[in-house]
Amino acid sequence: MEELSLRTSSRQEMVDITGLVQEAIRKNGWGSGAVLVYCPHTTGAVTINEGADPDVARDIAVNLAKIVPAHGDYRHAEGNSDAHIKASLVGPDQLAPVEDGRLRLGTWQRVFFCEFDGPRTRKIWVNWLPGK
Amino acid sequence: MEELSLRTSSRQEMVDITGLVQEAIRKNGWGSGAVLVYCPHTTGAVTINEGADPDVARDIAVNLAKIVPAHGDYRHAEGNSDAHIKASLVGPDQLAPVEDGRLRLGTWQRVFFCEFDGPRTRKIWVNWLPGK
Amino acid sequence: MEELSLRTSSRQEMVDITGLVQEAIRKNGWGSGAVLVYCPHTTGAVTINEGADPDVARDIAVNLAKIVPAHGDYRHAEGNSDAHIKASLVGPDQLAPVEDGRLRLGTWQRVFFCEFDGPRTRKIWVNWLPGK
Numbered sequence: 414m415e416e417l418s419l420r421t422s423s424r425q426e427m428v429d430i431t432g433l434v435q436e437a438i439r440k441n442g443w444g445s446g447a448v449l450v451y452c453p454h455t456t457g458a459v460t461i462n463e464g465a466d467p468d469v470a471r472d473i474a475v476n477l478a479k480i481v482p483a484h485g486d487y488r489h490a491e492g493n494s495d496a497h498i499k500a501s502l503v504g505p506d507q508l509a510p511v512e513d514g515r516l517r518l519g520t521w522q523r524v525f526f527c528e529f530d531g532p533r534t535r536k537i538w539v540n541w542l543p544g545k
Numbered sequence: 546m547e548e549l550s551l552r553t554s555s556r557q558e559m560v561d562i563t564g565l566v567q568e569a570i571r572k573n574g575w576g577s578g579a580v581l582v583y584c585p586h587t588t589g590a591v592t593i594n595e596g597a598d599p600d601v602a603r604d605i606a607v608n609l610a611k612i613v614p615a616h617g618d619y620r621h622a623e624g625n626s627d628a629h630i631k632a633s634l635v636g637p638d639q640l641a642p643v644e645d646g647r648l649r650l651g652t653w654q655r656v657f658f659c660e661f662d663g664p665r666t667r668k669i670w671v672n673w674l675p676g677k
Numbered sequence: 678m679e680e681l682s683l684r685t686s687s688r689q690e691m692v693d694i695t696g697l698v699q700e701a702i703r704k705n706g707w708g709s710g711a712v713l714v715y716c717p718h719t720t721g722a723v724t725i726n727e728g729a730d731p732d733v734a735r736d737i738a739v740n741l742a743k744i745v746p747a748h749g750d751y752r753h754a755e756g757n758s759d760a761h762i763k764a765s766l767v768g769p770d771q772l773a774p775v776e777d778g779r780l781r782l783g784t785w786q787r788v789f790f791c792e793f794d795g796p797r798t799r800k801i802w803v804n805w806l807p808g809k
Contacts, residue, residue, distance in 0.1 A: 414642065414649075420750040425645075425765040446613040447713055447804055449640050453651025469581055472751045473765055480612060480744060487604050494604040501592040501605055505654075506640040508680065508713050508770040510804045511719040517678075517802075519717025522769075538649075540579055540642045542674050542806050546774065581711055581772050586782025587727040597801075606779045612744060619736045626721075626736040633724040633737055638772040670781075672711055674806050 415441060415539040421531035425478060427462075427470035428526045430537060434509070435516050437539040444514055446544035450507045452537060456496035456530035458503035459537065466521025476525075477502075497530035503527055508542075547573060547671040557610060560658045562591075562669060566641070567648050569671040576646055578676035582639045584669055585643035587661035588628035591592075591669065593622035596655025601642055606659075624629035628661035640674075679705060679803040680703035687741060689736035692790045693724075694801060698773070699780050710808035714771045716801060720760035720794035723801065725744055728787025730747040738791075741766075760793035769792055771786035772806075 415437035419428060424492060434450055450459045477499050487494035505531040510517040520523070526537055546567035551560060566582055582591045595601040609631050619626035641656060650656070653654040658669055679701035698714055714723045727733040737803060741763050742766060751758035774781040782788070790801055 414644065421786075447806060449642065451640070451642055454603070454652060455593075455651065455653050461769050462761055462765050466753055466755075468752040468754070469719070469758065469761050472753050473762050475750055476745065476758070476762050479713065481608065481693070486607055486611070488600040489598055489604050490600070491598075494601065494608070497594055497601050498605050499610050501594050502634055504636060504639075505593050506770060507768075508640065508715070508772065510713065510715055510802060512678065521719050522717060538642060538758055539643055542579060543677060544805055545807060546776065581774065583772070583774055585727075585786060586787050587733070587783065590753075613740065617744070618739055619732055620732040622732070623737050626733065629733050630727055630737050630740050632687070633726050634766055636771075637725050638766060640772065670774060673808055675809060676709060 417537040420534050422527040424531050426506050426528040426531055427474055427482045429464055430526050431523045433538055434524050438511055438514060443511060443541045445512050447508045447542045448511050449540040449542060450524055451540060452505040454535060456493055456500055457535060458500045458505055458527040459507035460503050460525050460527055461507060461522050462525060465521050493530045499529045503507045547672050549669040551596055552572040553664050554661040556663055557606045557661055558660040559606055561596055561655050562658050563655045565575060565654050570643055574626045575643060575673045577644050579640045579674045581672040581674060582656055582669060583672060586631055588625055589667060590632045590637055590659040591639035591666050592635050592659055593654050594657060595638060595653045597653050631661045657673060681801040684798050685792040688791040688795055689738045690795055691738055693728055693787050695787045697805055698788050702775055702778060706803045707775060709776050711772045711774050713804040713806060713807045714788055714801060715804060716769040718799060720757055720764055721771055721799055722764045723771035723789040724767050724789050724791055725786050726789060727772060727785045729785050735753050757794045763793045
């Protein structure tokens, strides 16, 4: 298991962590299988989506906030229930295929950490699941 | 594979199954890798979120019902289309890292079965994916 | 890794790919573990839900379009931001248990490719994660 560390800069934000995940694979000498990219926080998530046009990540972040409004019928006293709900909708776990030591994503795909209650310092765990 | 059994008590409910999953790991002597916690039902799901304050699970359940209303443009005759939609949004599969025979979750994380069409008796399958 | 190919016929559509996934397992002689059914596209996803009544898949597709409207506060110039958002909500990765060379799904479950920006020709990758 490899632990990544990152700092987010706003309340809701999509951070491209593809390079960090690839570096974890290289550093550990992992071959072919899959990586479980796992968010141990309950107000963040991990997803894979388009990274070529930054407007895609912006549109995802902005519109998730419309689907799950910041204020509503929430009882959790910390005032971040929307972030918890988004975390379960997007999900804390993301699997990505790895082939011969390289992330094997689609042409336009990148791995993103989704910050829903930042800015914060966050950890991401990268776990290896061998293919054979 | 280990099959867990549980009984839910209302239509929509989040049930903390962390202890049951941990017990399945212990009983089978699984070491380091990940467990696939899998819901074989189509109106339930598995997620990981905060378990310290029960209001978080309550807020998730109540607000998923606002995002996916119980009544709408639904044709499925069983009257539980909302539950099917929530099942695909949250997802039937949840991976959790395991280290030396222990679930390795974040500080506040717990594993939840999400009941979307209860009360029912439910099965959850726990599958082992070794890390090496 | 096995690559599946399919052609979708409308903008949003749920395509049952259970048979294709099972055939990939058989062809490769995979035994017990899990398959990672992975969508390398950023405007599609993979999910598991009910396949007995086709109205369930129809209700999911139609109502996801209500949750994430086709037009909104979107900047991505390709006009398919809704498809990208749905892709991250449903998720590009789906794990399914496999036992003795057979997909082990719940009674009513089928594996679906979710097309959110079709019609297109799509690839789906099936990766093997052995159980032991």
